[in-house]
Amino acid sequence: MPQTLVEKIAQRYAVGLADGHVVRAGDFLTMRPAHVMTHDNTAAVIPKFLSMGAKRVADPNQPVYALDHDIQNRSDENLAKYAKIEAFAKEQGVAFHPAGRGIGHQVMIEEGFALPGTFVVGSDSHSNIYGAIGALGTPVVRTDAAAIWATGQTWWQVPEIVRVNLTGKLQPGVSGKDVIITLIGRFNQDEVLNCCIEFTGPGVAGLRIDERLAISNMTTEWGALAGVFPADDVTRDHLLSRATVMAARGDAEPRLTPECVEQLMADAPAADTDAAYAKQIEFDLGAVTPFVAGPNEVKTIVSLPEIEERGVKIDRAYLLSCVNGRLEDFVEAAKVLDGKRVAEGVKLYIAAASSEIEAEAARLGHWGTLLDAGAIALPPGCGPCIGLGDGILADGEVGISATNRNFKGRMGAPGSFVYLASPTVVAASAIAGKIAAPAGVGSGSATARREALNAGSSVGVMPKPEPTAAKVAILDGFPEKIEGELLLVPKDNMNTDGIYGKEFTYQDNLSPDEMGTKAMLNYDPAFQDVAKTGDILVGGYNFGSGSSREQAATALKFRGLPMVIAGSYSQTYKRNAFNNGYIVIECPALVDELKQAHAGDDALTVRTGKSVSVDFATATIACDGKDSTFAPLGEVAQELVVGGGFEAVIRERLANV
Numbered sequence: 001m002p003q004t005l006v007e008k009i010a011q012r013y014a015v016g017l018a019d020g021h022v023v024r025a026g027d028f029l030t031m032r033p034a035h036v037m038t039h040d041n042t043a044a045v046i047p048k049f050l051s052m053g054a055k056r057v058a059d060p061n062q063p064v065y066a067l068d069h070d071i072q073n074r075s076d077e078n079l080a081k082y083a084k085i086e087a088f089a090k091e092q093g094v095a096f097h098p099a100g101r102g103i104g105h106q107v108m109i110e111e112g113f114a115l116p117g118t119f120v121v122g123s124d125s126h127s128n129i130y131g132a133i134g135a136l137g138t139p140v141v142r143t144d145a146a147a148i149w150a151t152g153q154t155w156w157q158v159p160e161i162v163r164v165n166l167t168g169k170l171q172p173g174v175s176g177k178d179v180i181i182t183l184i185g186r187f188n189q190d191e192v193l194n195c196c197i198e199f200t201g202p203g204v205a206g207l208r209i210d211e212r213l214a215i216s217n218m219t220t221e222w223g224a225l226a227g228v229f230p231a232d233d234v235t236r237d238h239l240l241s242r243a244t245v246m247a248a249r250g251d252a253e254p255r256l257t258p259e260c261v262e263q264l265m266a267d268a269p270a271a272d273t274d275a276a277y278a279k280q281i282e283f284d285l286g287a288v289t290p291f292v293a294g295p296n297e298v299k300t301i302v303s304l305p306e307i308e309e310r311g312v313k314i315d316r317a318y319l320l321s322c323v324n325g326r327l328e329d330f331v332e333a334a335k336v337l338d339g340k341r342v343a344e345g346v347k348l349y350i351a352a353a354s355s356e357i358e359a360e361a362a363r364l365g366h367w368g369t370l371l372d373a374g375a376i377a378l379p380p381g382c383g384p385c386i387g388l389g390d391g392i393l394a395d396g397e398v399g400i401s402a403t404n405r406n407f408k409g410r411m412g413a414p415g416s417f418v419y420l421a422s423p424t425v426v427a428a429s430a431i432a433g434k435i436a437a438p439a440g441v442g443s444g445s446a447t448a449r450r451e452a453l454n455a456g457s458s459v460g461v462m463p464k465p466e467p468t469a470a471k472v473a474i475l476d477g478f479p480e481k482i483e484g485e486l487l488l489v490p491k492d493n494m495n496t497d498g499i500y501g502k503e504f505t506y507q508d509n510l511s512p513d514e515m516g517t518k519a520m521l522n523y524d525p526a527f528q529d530v531a532k533t534g535d536i537l538v539g540g541y542n543f544g545s546g547s548s549r550e551q552a553a554t555a556l557k558f559r560g561l562p563m564v565i566a567g568s569y570s571q572t573y574k575r576n577a578f579n580n581g582y583i584v585i586e587c588p589a590l591v592d593e594l595k596q597a598h599a600g601d602d603a604l605t606v607r608t609g610k611s612v613s614v615d616f617a618t619a620t621i622a623c624d625g626k627d628s629t630f631a632p633l634g635e636v637a638q639e640l641v642v643g644g645g646f647e648a649v650i651r652e653r654l655a656n657v
Helices: 005-013 042-051 076-092 104-110 125-133 142-151 176-186 209-217 233-248 258-267 304-310 327-337 355-363 366-372 423-432 446-455 512-517 551-558 571-579 588-597 635-642 646-655
Strands: 028-031 035-038 063-066 095-097 119-122 136-139 154-157 161-167 196-200 226-228 279-284 291-293 301-303 316-319 347-350 398-401 417-420 457-461 481-488 536-538 563-566 583-586 606-615 620-623 626-629
Touching: 005 028, 005 119, 005 136, 005 196, 005 226, 028 635, 035 104, 035 142, 042 076, 042 142, 042 646, 063 076, 063 104, 063 142, 076 095, 104 119, 104 125, 119 125, 119 142, 125 136, 125 209, 125 226, 125 233, 136 226, 142 154, 142 571, 142 646, 154 571, 154 635, 176 209, 176 291, 176 301, 176 446, 209 226, 209 233, 209 327, 233 258, 291 304, 301 304, 316 327, 316 423, 327 355, 327 366, 327 423, 347 366, 347 423, 355 366, 398 423, 446 457, 481 588, 512 551, 536 588, 536 606, 551 571, 563 588, 571 583, 571 635, 571 646, 588 606, 588 626, 635 646
Parallel strands: 035 063, 035 119, 063 095, 119 136, 161 196, 161 279, 196 226, 316 347, 316 398, 398 417, 481 536, 536 563, 563 583
Antiparallel strands: 028 154, 279 457, 291 301, 291 417, 481 606, 606 620, 620 626
């Protein structure tokens, strides 16, 4: 049966598949990742690991630790935390990269931990970046990281998969950052939300590895869970260059050699030509021109001519991060800044994505050019990208940044304003003291630019059959059926703040029953009076968006609502739900029917008066004499519910070893 690239990689790394099972989008799988990366949050994963009853990392070659977030913090407390992580790594025999080596994602790429055809995860949202070299890279939460340390395994539900077909070739002066900013701004109606993206088409061959890294990295901001490129000759050349570096520095056991690279490329999986996708997006790279995103919103983009007309003055400029801290970025910025000076009153901050990149930029003279122009160098790491260390924005200040996020308050004070752009636009703006285009880039009508972009791009929904009734084996202790009255909260994009407010999130002394009484109050103060124990909650689409707080799932469970049915979920919410033993399923047909039936209701929470029977053995929902289907919950999902959550399941496994 034909498979996508994502499905093929998932098939390779799945554990315990039934004979003949062909992995498909929607499947719950037990996975053994090639590697799991943690950074400063390693300190928070260690106690989770120990609380599971683990003493030794199951496979010391699997985890990778890289300190990169708060490396400018020289306080005794932070240094002690870093020392604790290093000592744990030494004790367990795990690869450790100290503060100053670089951003964890870049280290994973440089050191060959992420390779074509591998499944690589990280306890960080930008783990999508590994897709640039043909790996299936995706984020996991800290509980998952601890479980992988303890057992080598975690669980994963294969998301829907979207094919982005790239045609044409980038114009001079256009970068990979421009491509992904444009994609995010052009397709900004959740077209790829919670999906895996596969980049295909003739345009791929014209993209360098650094451009692919920028694009894959920011598929996160686009809303996707992975952004995977095929392994091709560009990938091979990159891997061979890394093998040369490892040989030159005398690695005793280099992770990459020319022979290893050729074997990797020979074994690299590729999507079948007749594989099924949820959607296909057509995108002409030749229609891309530099856009700026913001302020404080990634999906709002403005063309350079349009924003230049506004005369947006800036206070700070940033050339750094895991999306744009690579050698090619400093080369292009140095061309713009060569012989010039940063404008008076403006501060330009630069930080390489790794110590290796900084050393090479210095050797070639580009680092010196940037410093001579007035740039302020920071150590290789994250820093101001996440609002830590020197260079963060004060209230009222405006920044232009080559980073990947400009959420309100992320890079400093909540009253600051951040725009995202390519490295050359950042450099040109630092000189001009306002957002500006480099010489020779950005001319032309803003209207004409958008018309060309719209003409060169489209999205199509592929035929998608409804799930058919299935025969599912039910584990002991898992309910074959759940029955109850449907309680409708019809809001789409229900965020976790609405489900469980921030005023309760950090009250660690609340009992489960007390947590249940706080559920949904930020959404509807009347919810607690309307809801009854045993109700089945029905939500809209993208239920549980926003922050990753686990209480947004557990509070509903503690309120006595046995499950949630929604049109779709934030993937993080779904993961938190099953990690805490709580059932959530998707049934768009039922959701659409209920929303239409109660479209005229004024109440935020609606008692529908309809009772349903959810049959997990056949993956059907019976309501008013009509059956709707949902993706079956197999053994992996059932085990999480029966065991009381992922940590409890891991604890029991380790106890029985």
